[in-house]
Amino acid sequence: MTDAPLSKRSGVMLGITGILLIAATLRLPVGALSPLAVAIDADIALSATALGVLGMLPPIGFAIAGLTAPSVAHRLGLERTLLLAIVVMIAGTLVRAAAPDFIALTLGSLLLLLGAGFGNVLLPSAVKRYTPGSIGPMTAAYATLMSIGSALPPLLAVPLADTAGWRVSLASWAIIVGVALVPWILLVVCAARTRVAARAAAANGDALDDIAEPDTHRFAQLARSRTVWGITIPFTISSISAYVTFALLPVMLQDLAGVTAAEAGSLLALFAILGMPLALVAPVLAARLRTPTPILFTSMLLFAIGYGGLLAAPAAAPALWVAAIGLGQITFPMCLALFSLRTASAENAANVSGFVQTVGYAVAAVSPLAIGALHELTGSWAPSLIVLLAIVALTVLAMPLLARGSLVEDDLSR
Structure with missing residues (x-):
């Protein structure tokens, strides 16, 4: 029984939980850097040009993610790709928190934004898969959580930095993002079990719905x-x-x-x-x-x-x-x-x-x-x-x- 796929209802509830948690974290680390510019400048020089480069990174990272995320999801599967996106966000957050210079700070930020961009691109697909009958309300729920997530860092980043330093302030968001790992790890495991069950059923000649959809619209x-x-x-x-x-x-x-x-x-x-x-x-x-x-x-x-x-x-x-x-x-x-x-x-x-x-x-x-x-x-x-x-x-x-x-x-x- 432990190797059986989840029931449809349990899978949907797990999918909803995963969607809401990743949505709540997509904007948290993204808006945490700019309020700390003065504190960071004491360790890593941030000129006006440097701040301009960092300001251009979000749309650039999101555009690159838009170009690549659908193909990656087609090859790895939706659940694995969203799990990967969370891992990349955590890695990018930690890299820029530990950055010794501007190049590392930029690379960590870009890595973080690529992970967040993958989440941006693929969340509508997750909504379509797990809640096809409630697209409007589900999109409203996750978009609202994204908005709340964008409002929190400007309020909390500076007090955290005043207490423990800007590096700890930046790194702390990785803990919250890490919470979103749990449902997506379970969803990846469940998806793998579903594929195994589908292959077994196909071997027995049972008619099945397609597990993977063709990548027909490039x-x-x-x-x-x-x-x-x-x-x-x-x-x-x-x-x-x-x-x-x-x-x-x-x-x-x-x-x-x-x-x-x-x-x-x-x-x-x-x-x-x-x-x-x-x-x-x-x-x-x-x-x-x-x-x-x-x-x-x-x-x-x-x-x-x-x-x-x-x-x-x-x-x-x-x-x-x-x-x-x-x-x-x-x-x-x-x-x-x-x-x-x-x-x-x-x-x-x-x-x-x-x-x-x-x-x-x-x-x-x-x-x-x-x-x-x-x-x-x-x-x-x-x-x-x-x-x-x-x-x-x-x-x-x-x-x-x-x-x-x-x-x-x-x-x-x-």
Whole structure:
């Protein structure tokens, strides 16, 4: 009996536990470095250029993960790949905590972000596999935990560093990430037992459902899907907005609205906090609506209010403009749900997630640099805000692409 696969109900519960635990840890070590920059600088020199390099690592790591995670999961299996992602996150966390120089700090950070990126890409596939009937609520649950995970490090990293040093502060997150290992180790064991049972049944001539799904929709093929581009456009726009906001909004607010550095930091925190209610609402709406056009239109309108307000009357209501930009991010959790809602299998959910995140994060990686360079070139934030408004307007291109409600597989079969 001990070698038998888990019952279906037990497997689902274990899968749900694994999904929620890995989601809760994906953002913990990612946001733990920047609050400690001053403390780290005492041991490892961090120039403005060095901080810029570290700031570009998250979208670069996520883009690389988007390109490679679906293929790795196809070869190793979903459960093994997510287990590997957690191990890589722990290793990256420990490497950068023990880093003797900037190169090691960078390599450890990149290793950590690759592991987190694999989790980003493959969680929609796990949701599709373990909770195919509850994609909206399950996506909302794990997206909310990701938002909470991104808010904790800025609050706890500095007190930990003040007590035990910045290296201990960074390394401590590995303990929490390690908790997520437990369900995925069990899921890997259960998946192996299921494969053994399937082979035995096949040898006896029993008809079985496919255990492994074919990797039929590769990167170039996915580029032919209207639905894939319908998801890619809003995901890329929300990613651009997020990374530009975190990199440039405090400076922009101080220049345009005349707020203090502390007030700008509080407004940036407002932007980040708004991700939590959005994560709860957007996936459920995406699952219930026949088409996400209302969500897309709302996002475009909110972004236009936020960026337009900063352009036309920045000092009039800076909190309102920042809140509008933050609420415009509703398309990000919507896209997380669409990875599963608009595909027919868990493997293709991973493929679509990988495609979209590769494109979205690759563009987002250069966006803060480009927007900042435009400001330096013109001496004004107005051209940068006009460019952001033009990017937001591209949301209209996604509306007809997603209006049909078709699956990616339907697009590719036409």
